[in-house]
Amino acid sequence: MASPKASHLIDRKASVVSASGLASEDDAAVLAKLGYKQELRRNFTMIEVFGIAFSIMGLLPSIASTLVYSIPAGPAGMVWGWFLASGFIFIVGLAMADLGSSMPTSGGLYWWTHFFSSPATRNPLSFLVGYSNTLGLVGGLCSIDYGFSLMFLSVIVIARDGNWTPSNGDIYATFLGCVLCHGILASIMSKIMGKLQTVFVVMNFILIAATVIALPIGAKNRRNDGHYIFAQTENLTTWPTGWAFMLSWLSPIWTIGSFDSCVHMSEECVNAAKAVPAGIIMSIGSCWLFGLIIMIVLAATISPDLESVTGSKFGQPMAQIYYDAIGKNGTMGLMSLLFIVQFLMGISILVAASRQTWAFSRDGALPFSSFFRPISQRFGYIPLRAIWGCVFLAAVLGLLSLIAPAAAQALFSLSIAGNNVAWGTPIFARVVWGQRKFKPGPFYTGDRFSVPIAWTAIAFLVFGIVLSTFPVEGPNPTPQSMNYTVVINMAVWVGAILYYFVDARKWFSGPKITIATDDLTEEQQVAIREEGLDIQSVSGEELDPKNDVENTRKQ
Numbered sequence: 001m002a003s004p005k006a007s008h009l010i011d012r013k014a015s016v017v018s019a020s021g022l023a024s025e026d027d028a029a030v031l032a033k034l035g036y037k038q039e040l041r042r043n044f045t046m047i048e049v050f051g052i053a054f055s056i057m058g059l060l061p062s063i064a065s066t067l068v069y070s071i072p073a074g075p076a077g078m079v080w081g082w083f084l085a086s087g088f089i090f091i092v093g094l095a096m097a098d099l100g101s102s103m104p105t106s107g108g109l110y111w112w113t114h115f116f117s118s119p120a121t122r123n124p125l126s127f128l129v130g131y132s133n134t135l136g137l138v139g140g141l142c143s144i145d146y147g148f149s150l151m152f153l154s155v156i157v158i159a160r161d162g163n164w165t166p167s168n169g170d171i172y173a174t175f176l177g178c179v180l181c182h183g184i185l186a187s188i189m190s191k192i193m194g195k196l197q198t199v200f201v202v203m204n205f206i207l208i209a210a211t212v213i214a215l216p217i218g219a220k221n222r223r224n225d226g227h228y229i230f231a232q233t234e235n236l237t238t239w240p241t242g243w244a245f246m247l248s249w250l251s252p253i254w255t256i257g258s259f260d261s262c263v264h265m266s267e268e269c270v271n272a273a274k275a276v277p278a279g280i281i282m283s284i285g286s287c288w289l290f291g292l293i294i295m296i297v298l299a300a301t302i303s304p305d306l307e308s309v310t311g312s313k314f315g316q317p318m319a320q321i322y323y324d325a326i327g328k329n330g331t332m333g334l335m336s337l338l339f340i341v342q343f344l345m346g347i348s349i350l351v352a353a354s355r356q357t358w359a360f361s362r363d364g365a366l367p368f369s370s371f372f373r374p375i376s377q378r379f380g381y382i383p384l385r386a387i388w389g390c391v392f393l394a395a396v397l398g399l400l401s402l403i404a405p406a407a408a409q410a411l412f413s414l415s416i417a418g419n420n421v422a423w424g425t426p427i428f429a430r431v432v433w434g435q436r437k438f439k440p441g442p443f444y445t446g447d448r449f450s451v452p453i454a455w456t457a458i459a460f461l462v463f464g465i466v467l468s469t470f471p472v473e474g475p476n477p478t479p480q481s482m483n484y485t486v487v488i489n490m491a492v493w494v495g496a497i498l499y500y501f502v503d504a505r506k507w508f509s510g511p512k513i514t515i516a517t518d519d520l521t522e523e524q525q526v527a528i529r530e531e532g533l534d535i536q537s538v539s540g541e542e543l544d545p546k547n548d549v550e551n552t553r554k555q
Helices: 004-011 025-035 046-057 058-063 067-104 107-118 122-159 169-188 190-218 226-231 241-247 250-255 272-302 305-308 316-362 385-402 405-433 450-468 485-504 522-530 545-554
Strands: none
Touching: 004 169, 046 058, 046 190, 046 272, 046 316, 046 385, 058 067, 058 122, 058 190, 058 272, 058 316, 067 107, 067 226, 067 241, 067 250, 067 272, 067 305, 067 316, 067 405, 067 450, 107 122, 107 405, 122 169, 122 316, 122 405, 169 190, 169 316, 169 385, 169 450, 190 272, 190 316, 250 272, 250 405, 250 450, 272 316, 272 405, 305 522, 316 385, 405 485, 405 522
């Protein structure tokens, strides 16, 4: 439980004036309550915050990239798997919206973990969540750009009537070029990035509309009936049919998996306490509804020979579905629009990943934090070095695509498992250790429902982690069909914990206070220290905790 002094600190009306032109006094004051000065420019409105999450989700391109998980369960698995999993994801979003409205900051997930956890667990758990979330977001960038590479190259395969097969080297070269382009665009378009999210959302809906109109018209002579769409189950794996159905949940779990991007944009949006929860709920709800419509249309127009779809010579099940319904030219047109939207997804998730990376560096937790920490005023008050740090890490992780398709698929699951740990830990910390410290923001699910919603979210996130580690094709996998998620994620999680206990515990003490100490009363500085936080001076030099508190008490 927070001390009275710490509660006073959290409850106080901050009187910190933001840097000129970066934010309103009210937004800067909300951030100051969390201990941070305003350093990023607030360019994003509520709709644009929704836009960045929805554009990262990139509904139709993401469904296309993950049909390999849903088609093996048959049309009923595609439709009902989407509906049920999306419902649980919406519950997770509600739990996160409670926290995002209460304490909106770019490093929200690990900040919340540190704030709500017990004194003995707050530092290691916060450290773990920060690394898991950072790697999960970069893994999301990798999986999006890998999906772009496959879609882009599939158009070339279609143009050559299936008489060319891209090598792993071709896929990686395309992937690398895509990641580098994203780095350049995220660096030079910061001033209009918020406005671009509206364009990205419109592009998504144009693609959705084109698909749900073109497919039924093109397949008018062979559309599947309602029983096939809603009741026909299949099993193209060697798992039991019930588990094949559960694996179909990986498609919506991965697709609707970037709503935390709203949290990471907290320090760049206007009225964050309302914009962040609204963005989370709107993006998940939109994907739940429109994704269900897309899945019904795909189930209605897909060839009943599902193995021919998953084993398409074009390398993409979605390309085969288009081809069977609207022919070569129509397929090339829609697949081109598909990879364009997928490319736009990559820009948005790189922006979100760089903000998390910057926030974690601001608190000194990442290697070379002092290098990644500075904000570039020349490029529009953005974390330029953090952007390119994410680009470099994505380029390294993308080398998995040179090994085998199964290894590359681990990029998708890296995003799922890594983010699930990062999302679930602060929710767990709140209901187990920190419920009395929780102060609702403008959005709140209520005293009656908030805690049950949180526990439901935790249970689903744990299940999602387990689900993401299973080989998709069945038990007894070969090296080519093995799901390497468990290897990659355990390396991240175990590595982060070992790093903490071997070295980081000596210097990492959680989030640092970056507002000027002159803006804090003596009582507030003492309260901050009692909560285990460090005050970082404006110049970036950390103040001595013992001397600072001792001097304050003497005065």
